[in-house]
Amino acid sequence: MATIADKRRVFRDLHREGCFALPNPYDVGSARYLQSLGFKALATTSAGASWGMGRPDDGVSRDVMLDHIRGIVEATDLPVNADFTNGYADDPEDVAENVRLCMATGVAGLSIEDMSGAKGNQLYDIDLAVERVAAARAAIDAAGADAILVARSEAVRVGHPDSLAEAIRRLERFADAGADCLYAPFVHARDDVAVLVKAVAPKAVNVLIGGPVGLTMADLADLGVRRVSVGGALARAAWGGVMRAARELAESGRFDALGEAVSYAEIDGFFIADAAGRAKS
DSSP: OOOHHHHHHHHHHHTTSSOEEEOOOSSHHHHHHHHHTTOSOEEOOHHHHHHHTTOOTTOSOHHHHHHHHHHHHHHOSSOEEEEOTTTTOSSHHHHHHHHHHHHTTTOSEEEEESEEGGGTSEEOOHHHHHHHHHHHHHHHHHTTOOOEEEEEOOTTTTTOTTHHHHHHHHHHHHHHTTOSEEEOTTOOSHHHHHHHHHHHTTSEEEEEOOSOOSOOHHHHHHTTOOEEEOTTHHHHHHHHHHHHHHHHHHHHOOOGGGGGSOOHHHHHHHHHHHHHHHHHO
16 A cells, blocks of 8 residues: 555645546545546545435534545545545634644545535635635644645635636635645636636646536646546436436336446456455555
8 A cells, every 4th residue: 555655745746737537436435446447546525425424515524524534545545635625614723623633534635615514605704714724734734744735715606796706816815825726616617717727827726527518638638727526426426326226116116227237246346356456465
């Protein structure tokens, strides 16, 4: 297994140039499968993890999420970026303490967003949001972690007036506060992505793609995007299969949708081979 320091060094190098896919496993099994496909890094998804625990997104406590993050980190040789929501706190000092705890799980990076779920999904005041990013940066540096700090603005997500301009205004401030990578979920129109990348250059930009939007990885690379995540989309795809098949069974007593399922042999065969490979390493 790669060491934590190895993973963090690789992850930081990935942010220096080029563009890489950062898929989001929702459990240990999906993390193992994604590693087998040759991805260079992974990221947790708060939504996917929460749904698997029978909770809505942001409905899982800090400590439960830290255990989930640690499980993903320990399951893979790849660097892992933690979806750490709002840092599970409002106050910058509390954010710093929680970031310290997240660093202890072995993550290679984490994201802090500027939206408080406790306040009705409202954005933090921009000065407080900047203080929170600075506190997260200080906590990472104090831990000697050399981890990537991703700062997110949810301005587009919450429908803020002139949302792209507001997101960029915040991301520029977050970059100055020490963020390594900037991220505005739901900005994926070609021209908007180009404007965002230019505004925060030379800092790295993460773009979230949760479905077909008319852009490929090559397109995003050409726009200067450094990394592309899918958020809860893989979890939604898995849930989609379960929900279609279960509804059909409940409502019509039919099993047609189960014919779309991957075979037992393919899934179990993968994990047999994966376990054998891990035993040799």
